[in-house]
Amino acid sequence: MLITFRSKAAAEVVMYQEHAKRILELLNKDLHRGVITAAEAAHAVALLEHEVAESRKHAASEEVTRDVNAHHGEDGDDNDHEAAEMVTFATRAYPLLEMMRAAKSGGHDILWGV
Template identity: 65%
Template structure:
C-alpha cells in the first residue's frame, strides 16, 4: 500500500507504507492518517537527519546479501536484473526534502486525507 504525502510547499511524495512506517514511527505519527504541522517540521527534519546519519554508519553486511539471495534464488536470471538494496537514506530523501520545504515555507504535511 502507498502513502501519499501532500504539502503546499513541495510536490507530492509517495512511499510504500512499510518504508514510511520507520520514518513516521520516529516522528510518533500514525501511518494511516496524519499531519506534521509547520511548528513540528523543524524538529522532524532534525530527527530524520540524525537517523539518516546513523544509518549511514552501518553498511549492509553479508547477512543482508545472504537474505536477498535466499529470497531470490542463488543464480541470477538472465531475463531479470539483479536485486539491489536501497538504503534508508535514499528512501527517506524525498520526504526529508518535503519536510525542509515545509519548515522553510511554514506549511504542513498531510497524508491519508
C-alpha cells in the first residue's frame, strides 16, 4: 500500500507503507492519516536526520548478507542473478526529509491519508 505525503512546500512524496512506517513511528504519528504541522517540522527534521545518521553507522545485517550469499554460487559468481543492491533507510527517507525541510522553512504543514 502507498502513502502520499502532501504539502504546499514541495511536490508530493509517495512511499510504500512499510517504509513510511519506520519514519512515522519515530515521529509518533499514525500510519494511515495525520499531519506534521509547521511548528512540529523543526523537531521532525532533527529526529529524522539523527535516525538517518544512525542508520549509516550500521552495515548490512548478517541475515541479509547470508541471504544474498545463498543466492550465488560457491565462487560468489552467479550469472543468472544480478548483484543485490541495498536501498538504505537514508535513501528512502531523503524525499520526505527534504519535504520536511521545505515545510519548516515555508511554514507549511505536511498531510497524508486525507
